Amino acid sequence: MERAIAAAEAHSAHNYHPLPVVVASAEGAWMTDVEGRRYLDMLAGYSALNFGHRNRRLLDAAKAQLDRVTLTSRAFHHDRFAEFCTELADLCGMEMVLPMNTGAEAIETAVKTARKWGYRVKGVPDGKAKIVVAENNFHGRTTTIVSFSTDPEARADYGPYTPGFEIVPYGDLAALDAAVDEHTVAVLLEPIQGEAGVLVPPPGYLAGVRELTRARGTLFIADEIQSGLGRTGATFACEHEGVVPDVYVLGKALGGGVVPVSAVVSSAEVLGVYRPGEHGSTFGGNPLACAVALEVIAMLRTGEFQQRATELGDHLHSELGLLAGGGPVREVRGRGLWAGIDIDPAHGTGREISEKLMDRGVLVKDTHGSTIRIAPPLVISKEDLDWGLAQLRGVLSAGD
Structure with a gap:
């Protein structure tokens, strides 16, 4: 993996700063890297993958x-x-x-x-x-x-x-x-x-x-x-x-x-x-x-995907709302299966939180320094969404 990342750094323009993961395959809401480790995709290609990988x-x-x-x-x-x-x-x-x-x-x-x-x-x-x-x-x-x-x-x-x-x-x-x-x-x-x-x-x-x-x-x-x-x-x-x-x-x-x-x-x-x-x-x-x-x-x-985004989105925002207003999370915003989470800079930058989540098998991305975005594929299961949210709570908990 390190060789692939180094080659990309050497031979591609640095107009992106990707997380240090090299994806080799994907299915639904999950991606697998070149070393066989699986990650829950909570970004969905900035909504390009609303219907999941390899639908x-x-x-x-x-x-x-x-x-x-x-x-x-x-x-x-x-x-x-x-x-x-x-x-x-x-x-x-x-x-x-x-x-x-x-x-x-x-x-x-x-x-x-x-x-x-x-x-x-x-x-x-x-x-x-x-x-x-x-x-x-x-x-x-x-x-x-x-x-x-x-x-x-x-x-x-x-x-x-x-x-x-x-x-x-x-x-x-x-x-x-x-x-x-x-x-x-x-x-x-x-x-x-x-x-x-x-x-x-x-x-x-x-x-x-x-x-x-x-x-x-x-x-x-x-x-x-x-x-x-x-x-x-x-x-x-x-x-x-x-x-x-x-x-x-x-x-x-x-x-x-x-x-x-x-x-x-x-x-x-x-x-x-x-x-x-x-x-x-x-x-x-x-x-x-x-x-x-x-x-x-x-x-x-069919309306299936809009309904999933509504139902799972309500669950997502209910869970994220429990994190807001104190501790490391300053504010949570969004609608449907889409959320922005503002992190207190004292707890870490958005990039640092994203990297810690990556270490736990969840892929998100930061924006504007202190914010991370959550936008999983609309095909994600409630169980997988809950697992991803549990990893977020773990990262944000004291002493992580």
């Missing part, structure tokens, strides 16, 4: 498609594309889909879409379009996206930065109202801020954003890349406030942990602004991606 339905869908055709490019139609777009649009209650590959690509696509809509439909003067975003956001790491990040690690040394964005405090409707003007083409928000530490907005905030944007004639773009597709106990996190945005941005779990799949989903009025040649992706909407995503959609339609 049989998803692997069967991928294998069947691999035997037929994997790529045509969008120069031609293929026999999975129309079905994928139709089914995903219907799942979202929308009309049209623009498929891409990664979450960051989908956010870039949403930004371009909002600006084009602003110029062609809303009538914003050319070059004046503005998009309002929230502090502590995480939408990806392209140069445009980091231009409106407030995280110094994500933003520093990448200027000059892309203009056209205004940042307001997350959860503050008054600040949002003050920022939206006649040139605002969109408000772009995460319904729950994942990378920031699983920050849930105040009750009524998303509904307020929906009302404000509708009244002011601007788009509400919901980045559901991490929060969507079952993670919070609903298909989309916006549903917890009965909100349907103008645009969904999806990724991660849409590819089932098998292939990268992302999409912008909206109305014909919004996505209908595109003409041939104005945007594209060689791999976006490829047959393999469509086949896997179609199976993901079919699985979500």
Whole structure:
């Protein structure tokens, strides 16, 4: 294992700081390293693995498609594309889909879409379009996206930065109202801020954003890349406030942990602004991606995974709530099978807690120094979840 880690350190850019474990295989909610030790996955690829490792339905869908055709490019139609777009649009209650590959690509696509809509439909003067975003956001790491990040690690040394964005405090409707003007083409928000530490907005905030944007004639773009597709106990996190945005941005779990799949989903009025040649992706909407995503959609339609996230999530937060408010845990936040746990720095950094959990056979990851995130695959059993929580209690207990 040490040799593999050393080789990775020597020959790959150090833009990540992974835990010192080398995974060789995985199944469901469990991973096994090159030395045969098993670990409970409590991160699920930042929600890309909502349906678990090597989910049989998803692997069967991928294998069947691999035997037929994997790529045509969008120069031609293929026999999975129309079905994928139709089914995903219907799942979202929308009309049209623009498929891409990664979450960051989908956010870039949403930004371009909002600006084009602003110029062609809303009538914003050319070059004046503005998009309002929230502090502590995480939408990806392209140069445009980091231009409106407030995280110094994500933003520093990448200027000059892309203009056209205004940042307001997350959860503050008054600040949002003050920022939206006649040139605002969109408000772009995460319904729950994942990378920031699983920050849930105040009750009524998303509904307020929906009302404000509708009244002011601007788009509400919901980045559901991490929060969507079952993670919070609903298909989309916006549903917890009965909100349907103008645009969904999806990724991660849409590819089932098998292939990268992302999409912008909206109305014909919004996505209908595109003409041939104005945007594209060689791999976006490829047959393999469509086949896997179609199976993901079919699985979500059963409601099984949303129900599991609700029931196990209630149990997770009940157990974590017993740890909060004293000792090493300062605060616990989250919704469904998703939680952020703020650790008192006197007890250790998030990285140190993550490493201690790794030693006990549980894999989580830290963010922003003192916070760890818990987001197990939605297929995790209650027994395994309880075992993982027991390891967390052990790490946080005095004298560990």
